[in-house]
Amino acid sequence: MTDRVAVVGAGQTRFGALPHSPVALLREALREAFASVDRGLDPAQVDEGYLASLGFGGWQIGNPAALLAESLPHPGMPVVHLENACASGGSALRTAYQVLRGGSADLVVVAGLEKMTDNPPLRRRYWLGVSGETEFERLSGLTFAGVYALMAERYLRERSLGPEVLGAVAVKNHENGCLNPKAHFQKRITREDHARAPRVAEPLGLFDCCPVSDGGAAVLLARGSLARQLTDTPVWVEGFGGASDTLALARRESLTSLAATRAAARDAFDGASFGPREVQLAEVHDCFTIAELLALEDLGLVPPGEAPAWTLEGRTGRSGELPVNVSGGLKAKGHPLGATGVGQFVELFHQLRGEAGGRQVTTAERALAHNVGGSGATCTVALLAR
Numbered sequence: 001m002t003d004r005v006a007v008v009g010a011g012q013t014r015f016g017a018l019p020h021s022p023v024a025l026l027r028e029a030l031r032e033a034f035a036s037v038d039r040g041l042d043p044a045q046v047d048e049g050y051l052a053s054l055g056f057g058g059w060q061i062g063n064p065a066a067l068l069a070e071s072l073p074h075p076g077m078p079v080v081h082l083e084n085a086c087a088s089g090g091s092a093l094r095t096a097y098q099v100l101r102g103g104s105a106d107l108v109v110v111a112g113l114e115k116m117t118d119n120p121p122l123r124r125r126y127w128l129g130v131s132g133e134t135e136f137e138r139l140s141g142l143t144f145a146g147v148y149a150l151m152a153e154r155y156l157r158e159r160s161l162g163p164e165v166l167g168a169v170a171v172k173n174h175e176n177g178c179l180n181p182k183a184h185f186q187k188r189i190t191r192e193d194h195a196r197a198p199r200v201a202e203p204l205g206l207f208d209c210c211p212v213s214d215g216g217a218a219v220l221l222a223r224g225s226l227a228r229q230l231t232d233t234p235v236w237v238e239g240f241g242g243a244s245d246t247l248a249l250a251r252r253e254s255l256t257s258l259a260a261t262r263a264a265a266r267d268a269f270d271g272a273s274f275g276p277r278e279v280q281l282a283e284v285h286d287c288f289t290i291a292e293l294l295a296l297e298d299l300g301l302v303p304p305g306e307a308p309a310w311t312l313e314g315r316t317g318r319s320g321e322l323p324v325n326v327s328g329g330l331k332a333k334g335h336p337l338g339a340t341g342v343g344q345f346v347e348l349f350h351q352l353r354g355e356a357g358g359r360q361v362t363t364a365e366r367a368l369a370h371n372v373g374g375s376g377a378t379c380t381v382a383l384l385a386r
Contacts, residue, residue: 004224005100006234007384009037010349012217012342015334016184017117025216026051026113027071029339033109033218036349038231041220043072047105049079050096052088052112053338054131068111085131086287088112089217089341090242090371090380096221097240097382106226111218112339131374133247145209145288147249147375149201152290154255156203163203165308167194169289170207172317173325177332179318179359184213184334208289213334217342219349235352238274238366239383241267247377258376261298265370268381269300274366276300279383281351281364282322283344285372286329295370296324299381323361326351341371341380352386 011032013025020028034041051068065081084091089112096108132138132147152166171191177183189207197205227234243263246252252259269275279301286292296307301322310316316324327333327347330340348367350356369382 003101003103005097005221005237006224006227007219007237007345007349008222008227008230008234009033009041009220010218010346011036012182012339012346013215014182015213015215015336015339015343018214020214022113022115023067023071025115025214026067026111029111029216029218030071030109033220037220038233039229041230043074046072046074046077046107046109048099049077049109049111050082050092051079052082052092052110052342053114054083054085054088068109072109083338084378085373086285086335086337086340087371087373087378087380088338089343090369090382091341091378093219093221093341093345093382094240094242094380097237100221100223107220107222109218109220110342111216112336112342113216114336114338115214116212116336117214136250137248143201144375145201145204148288148290149204150249151255151294152203152288155290155293158256159305159308161308163195164191165293165312166203166208166289167191168311169286169292170194170331172311173286173329173331176318176326176359177328179357180328180333183328183332184211185328185332204288204290210287210330210335213336215334215336215339215343217339217346219342219345233353233386235349236385237382238385239268239270239272241265241269241381242379243267244378245376247374249375256294258294258298258372258379260376260379261295261370261372261381264379264381265299268383272383273385274383279322279366279368281326281348281361281367282324282370283327283329283347283368284324284370285340286325286331287335287372289331291372292324292329299368299370301368318359318361323364326356326359326361341369344369344371345382348384352384
């Protein structure tokens with residue numbers, strides 16, 4: 001017999017270039033998550049935990065999951081380290097969701113953690129690059145930005161578009177980041193700033209690329225009966241999908257659509273109480289500006305081919321028809337790899353409970369979180385509702 005699953009607590013550190021150690025970041029995120037549970041929660045009540053990360057940039061690769069039980073503190077709690085590239089957070093949350101639905105646990109904690117900025121630039125590029133195909137793409141010199149630049153070039157060419165549509169994504173997400181005290185970048189940019197920015201990999205410039213960030217995030221998930229004991233305002237997980245695709249772009253049918261996103265979305269919406277066009281708020285994986293445009297269409301949030309128009313017309317803005325990345329997204333909120341997907345849940349938890357402050361979307365009752373690994377080889381899609 002399956003049971004409903006709800007988010008009952010969520011918290012995160014600020015994302016950015018931070019002086020704190022990975023353990024300090026993890027403990028801060030956990031403290032905030034437990035403090036957000038309306039009726040309080042003893043860590044000893046948690047049945048098991050999942051820690052999502054790529055290895056804190058090399059800090060603690062061997063057995064990082066043990067830090068989760070230690071940091072609660074809940075010694076003896078079963079813990080698992082889950083690594084699935086940049087989709088590690090979403091994948092850990094999906095695993096916890098399945099465990100709770102299956103009835104083998106009543107309360108699970110999922111944390112995401114990464115410490116990247118104290119690495120030298122070459123190692124940072126390596127850490128990101130190995131999330132893609134290494135046998136040919138990386139060894140031939142193709143960077144992570146270069147992979148998405150290939151997608152962007154084809155997308156713009158097929159639709160006879162200029163880079164201004166990429167600029168519209170960047171400007172919007174930086175604007176949203178200014179309202180998020182936890183965001184890495186809290187600075188507005190203009191379309192002119194975007195156009196004049198140094199080139200990274202044509203047609204992508206500096207403001208088309210998310211930063212490498214430090215940060216931690218934590219979410220508490222509970223089965224339905226327990227969730228109602230802990231809070232009067234649970235955020236229900238209405239569906240959770242996952243899928244994968246080939247690592248190499250050369251083996252894919254299309255450069256302008258991610259098959260893993262499409263399949264994960266179908267999986268999530270199968271049996272859900274609402275469809276893609278009924279989503280009112282979305283956090284999508286915009287590691288590069290082109291990725292947000294791809295996601296809008298692959299997820300079915302906008303009609304095929306209409307993501308550029310929706311973006312340029314402001315319909316994906318904070319006060320638009322479909323607010324997208326009101327947290328600032330990866331582009332401005334930041335991208336601490338393993339913490340990113342968990343951080344999306346933190347944002348939607350507070351949005352759906354009316355706790356998001358100056359960036360609050362007052363009308364949202366149904367939301368979506370979209371977390372991608374590498375250049376699209378892995379993906380999770382979650383549906384949340386209040």
